[in-house]
Amino acid sequence: MSPEPLLEIAGLVKRFGGFRALDGVSFSLGPGEVLGLVGPNGSGKTTCINVISGLYAPDGGEMRFAGRPLGGNAMHRRARLGINRTFQSPRPFASLSVRQNVELAAFYGHAEGPRADIPALLASLDLDSLAPRRAEDLNSAQQKLLDLARALATAPRLLLVDELAAGLNPAELARMAERLRALARGGMALLVVEHLLGFLESVTDRVIVMNAGREIFEGDLSAAVRHPEVVRVFLGSDHAG
Amino acid sequence: MLLHALLGGVVFGCYFTLIGLGLNLVFGVMRIVNLAHGDVLMLGSFAAYFLFHLAALSPLSAAPLIVIGFFLLGLPFYYLVVPRLAASRDAEMLSFILFFGVQQIIEALAAIAFGSSERSIPARVLGIGAVHLWGQSLPRAWVISALVALAAVLALYLYLYHTRLGLLTRAVMASREEARASGIDIHRVSAIAFGIGLALAGLAGVFAPFMLGSITPAMGSTINLAAFAVIVVGTLGNPLGTVLGGLVYGVGLLMMQTYLSAWADLLPNLLLILVLLVRPSGLLGRRVRLA
Numbered sequence: 001m002s003p004e005p006l007l008e009i010a011g012l013v014k015r016f017g018g019f020r021a022l023d024g025v026s027f028s029l030g031p032g033e034v035l036g037l038v039g040p041n042g043s044g045k046t047t048c049i050n051v052i053s054g055l056y057a058p059d060g061g062e063m064r065f066a067g068r069p070l071g072g073n074a075m076h077r078r079a080r081l082g083i084n085r086t087f088q089s090p091r092p093f094a095s096l097s098v099r100q101n102v103e104l105a106a107f108y109g110h111a112e113g114p115r116a117d118i119p120a121l122l123a124s125l126d127l128d129s130l131a132p133r134r135a136e137d138l139n140s141a142q143q144k145l146l147d148l149a150r151a152l153a154t155a156p157r158l159l160l161v162d163e164l165a166a167g168l169n170p171a172e173l174a175r176m177a178e179r180l181r182a183l184a185r186g187g188m189a190l191l192v193v194e195h196l197l198g199f200l201e202s203v204t205d206r207v208i209v210m211n212a213g214r215e216i217f218e219g220d221l222s223a224a225v226r227h228p229e230v231v232r233v234f235l236g237s238d239h240a241g
Numbered sequence: 242m243l244l245h246a247l248l249g250g251v252v253f254g255c256y257f258t259l260i261g262l263g264l265n266l267v268f269g270v271m272r273i274v275n276l277a278h279g280d281v282l283m284l285g286s287f288a289a290y291f292l293f294h295l296a297a298l299s300p301l302s303a304a305p306l307i308v309i310g311f312f313l314l315g316l317p318f319y320y321l322v323v324p325r326l327a328a329s330r331d332a333e334m335l336s337f338i339l340f341f342g343v344q345q346i347i348e349a350l351a352a353i354a355f356g357s358s359e360r361s362i363p364a365r366v367l368g369i370g371a372v373h374l375w376g377q378s379l380p381r382a383w384v385i386s387a388l389v390a391l392a393a394v395l396a397l398y399l400y401l402y403h404t405r406l407g408l409l410t411r412a413v414m415a416s417r418e419e420a421r422a423s424g425i426d427i428h429r430v431s432a433i434a435f436g437i438g439l440a441l442a443g444l445a446g447v448f449a450p451f452m453l454g455s456i457t458p459a460m461g462s463t464i465n466l467a468a469f470a471v472i473v474v475g476t477l478g479n480p481l482g483t484v485l486g487g488l489v490y491g492v493g494l495l496m497m498q499t500y501l502s503a504w505a506d507l508l509p510n511l512l513l514i515l516v517l518l519v520r521p522s523g524l525l526g527r528r529v530r531l532a
């Protein structure tokens with residue numbers, strides 16, 4: 001039996017002027033589930049995360065979290081409700097230390113229950129030795145890990161992951177995939193936007209493929225790569241069966 | 242003569258730091274340009290003028306009242322205007338237009354209410370005589386104005402680096418999106434910063450009659466130009482960099498008034514053009530802009 005949905009999205013619309021970045025997107029996600037969101041550049045994947053996290057206000061559709069409408073909750077309130085995200089290009093608080101970056105999120109973005117164990121969290125992401133360093137001194141891969149640590153410090157029930165794998169080497173990719181699987185095993189729902197399909201395959205087999213703001217496929221990743229519409233979108237009409 | 246110009250320049254530099262401080266804080270936190278900054282300063286000047294002439298309150302006694310009053314005025318004004326502006330796709334550009342309109346309205350209403358004649362507060366209310374430094378004598382009112390400006394810089398530094406709200410302010414300055422994702426209510430933090438920005442402008446206004454000679458409803462535009470030169474030199478978005486910009490401006494102004502007095506009014510324009518051509522990120526560069 002599938003768990004009760006934690007996140008329910010129905011007919012989500014986001015427009016930028018005359019451009020419909022999201023055009024009626026619908027899906028649901030339960031606790032412990034991992035859903036991949038793939039598609040070419042400009043297909044609406046990151047916009048989807050931006051709308052769910054509260055960075056952008058939607059122009060239509062419904063979003064429910066844990067059975068309640070998300071409505072006009074601002075982003076910082078959604079963080080406290082248990083929705084958090086990583087950023088494609090993180091911009092941590094540059095002059096603050098790694099530990100301070102994470103502590104701020106743990107203090108202000110935490111919803112309820114015991115606060116995150118910051119030393120353990122940093123150690124789990126191999127950031128413990130970097131804890132006293134200023135965030136601006138980290139390389140881009142380390143800043144991505146810090147961004148993940150910042151999001152996890154708020155103890156989210158739903159984590160929106162935006163291209164976390166970009167720039168990681170194969171060993172780091174394998175470790176990151178295992179981390180995400182472990183979070184899901186712990187009951188966290190994950191929506192993962194990713195271009196690296198190999199990485200995504202190691203995290204989940206359920207994906208939504210998007211193009212021009214619409215879902216064109218939902219199901220197994222292995223079936224997606226054989227779907228004519230998906231092949232056409234990624235490789236052009238010459239390759240579609 | 243050179244030493245006098247240098248000392249006077251440093252004193253004026255402290256005051257011009259105060260002029261730019263609030264404008265730079267608001268830009269740093271909200272990434273919006275408050276073109277009405279100079280007119281808020283003008284309102285501070287008139288508040289001090291009327292408190293002195295109608296209530297016999299000295300500028301030093303009026304200053305805390307004006308700081309608190311302008312801070313409190315800033316909070317509702319922020320919530321009325323800025324969140325909508327910040328949600329737009331080009332907030333920086335729209336803020337130019339919106340605050341230009343606000344500037345025009347303030348200036349027009351002030352001209353109707355106060356008339357266009359020049360007004361002043363006698364410098365003797367800040368003490369009679371001169372302050373002697375290294376054999377040079379400087380008007381007491383200048384030195385007191387500079388000391389108040391330094392106190393304001395110190396207070397802002399303590400706020401930003403030694404209070405929890407200041408830590409949140411620096412976090413919002415570094416990245417509004419990461420701050421929101423960290424659970425920080427950026428509008429609460431920004432509203433307080435906006436209020437502080439107006440309070441600093443109001444405080445600078447209190448001492449404008451002593452540093453700038455006289456006050457009129459039309460003085461805001463001139464003040465804006467100087468304030469922009471100061472914060473562009475000192476690095477946009479870095480409030481404490483304003484100190485450097487203020488000192489460069491103050492020393493430059495006094496040197497020009499001493500040796501090239503006919504050209505002194507061109508200083509803000511020259512500084513703006515020079516910095517934008519040679520080092521557009523300001524003297525401290527972008528690195529320090531990232532809170």
